[in-house]
Amino acid sequence: MRIFILTFFLSFSLLSFAQRADFNHIDFKKADSVAHYYKDASLKNLPFLTHNLTVALETDVEKFRAIYTWISSNIANDYSSYLKISNKRKRLAKDRQAYLDWNTSITPKVFKSLLEDRKTACTGYAYLVKEMANLAGFTCEIIDGYGRTPTLLLKEDSEPNHSWNRVQINDKWYLCDATWSAGETIVVNGTPFFQQDYFDGYFLADPKLFAKNHFPIQKEGSQPIKKENLDAFIAGPVIYKEAFLAPIIPIAPVAMHNNIQKGASVTFTLKVPKEFTGNIQLLLNKGGSQKNGNPNIIKKEGNISLVQNFEKKGLYDVHISVEDQLIATYVIKVK
Incomplete structure (x- = not known):
């Protein structure tokens, strides 16, 4: 069509x-x-x-x-x-x-x-x-x-x-x-x-x-x-309605599904208001087991980047949360 x-x-x-x-x-x-x-x-x-x-x-x-x-x-x-x-x-x-x-x-x-x-x-x-x-x-x-x-x-x-x-x-x-x-x-x-x-x-x-x-x-x-x-x-990534309250705009990655090699990192970038002070976390879900990520957080005016390294192979659902509210979800396949 x-x-x-x-x-x-x-x-x-x-x-x-x-x-x-x-x-x-x-x-x-x-x-x-x-x-x-x-x-x-x-x-x-x-x-x-x-x-x-x-x-x-x-x-x-x-x-x-x-x-x-x-x-x-x-x-x-x-x-x-x-x-x-x-x-x-x-x-x-x-x-x-x-x-x-x-x-x-x-x-x-x-x-x-x-x-x-x-x-x-x-x-x-x-x-x-x-x-x-x-x-x-x-x-x-x-x-x-x-x-x-x-x-x-x-x-x-x-x-x-x-x-x-x-x-x-x-x-x-x-x-x-x-x-x-x-x-x-x-x-x-x-x-x-x-x-x-x-x-x-x-x-x-x-x-x-x-x-x-x-x-x-x-x-x-x-x-x-x-x-x-x-x-x-x-x-594109899944966007949850709570993202609209700040607003918080996922910028990167552009697509929801991403393939990387073991040991590589992914940078999750968000556009945030200048006055934003919220607590941002990465939640890594693999095979039904979820844990907090440990990203390197880089803050610039109007942008926050979370650089997460993936050391083990597998399929990860990566959730971005702010003050325990989901903002976006990505899927990372580590080969």
């Missing part, structure tokens, strides 16, 4: 997105309080709900924050709907126009489920963010593409499986993912359960980190780039 992709990974595209650090001077407590106050509000009059969420807030970013946190805190993820959408995507994989037409056609059904049940899949979250942000005067768009999580790894023949948003605030574009901010679905004995648990890391996320687990498909009129970019995205 020939795959067309937005030029998201080109340096120009990355530079076209800003990040939450622009608003470090903003206290979002009031916006979050407003969103909580209207937690039982109806979706049947979106203009009225949007007005109530934004009218008392002074800055544009606070207004969008109230909309975003309300959606992520009040809409449940509908796993059964997600499975239906995923199966349809697979059936239309070879007919891109049919897929786009179908994706447009399901909007009324998605919106009906939102109104009646306050449940939806990622398409519905992205749609609701767009509609309410537009009502509040923002330029906001839906982006369809590939989402990659520790429990949702992709293959070369995987189809697009996720939707998120970009929004313009103060003449800059920002990225967000209300679906992944809402919580997570766990499957117990084949039965899915959604756990509502708002996560702040995907609100106006760092674009370079966002690109580690979000890859957009092409929109009409944009120029295609090589399929190799998607392959590189799929081959």
Whole structure:
């Protein structure tokens, strides 16, 4: 299958997105309080709900924050709907126009489920963010593409499986993912359960980190780039959501799977905020037995490198953790 992709990974595209650090001077407590106050509000009059969420807030970013946190805190993820959408995507994989037409056609059904049940899949979250942000005067768009999580790894023949948003605030574009901010679905004995648990890391996320687990498909009129970019995205390390809180961006190795010779070392490099003071560790898991690594740690402004030597042959799962929270996982095969 020939795959067309937005030029998201080109340096120009990355530079076209800003990040939450622009608003470090903003206290979002009031916006979050407003969103909580209207937690039982109806979706049947979106203009009225949007007005109530934004009218008392002074800055544009606070207004969008109230909309975003309300959606992520009040809409449940509908796993059964997600499975239906995923199966349809697979059936239309070879007919891109049919897929786009179908994706447009399901909007009324998605919106009906939102109104009646306050449940939806990622398409519905992205749609609701767009509609309410537009009502509040923002330029906001839906982006369809590939989402990659520790429990949702992709293959070369995987189809697009996720939707998120970009929004313009103060003449800059920002990225967000209300679906992944809402919580997570766990499957117990084949039965899915959604756990509502708002996560702040995907609100106006760092674009370079966002690109580690979000890859957009092409929109009409944009120029295609090589399929190799998607392959590189799929081959990248596993990124955990906690990485988005600092944010902490894994820079090297570029790929998750790496082969080295016995006695060689691997340098794990992270981009961190200038004020970062967290405790970073390497956890080496071999054959189900896990121990702490003993890397040589090199700190430079904005970067931390952990140089780990591997003296024994075998297959290692290498986890990078910060304050006991997993950030990324690599696989190192020592020959």
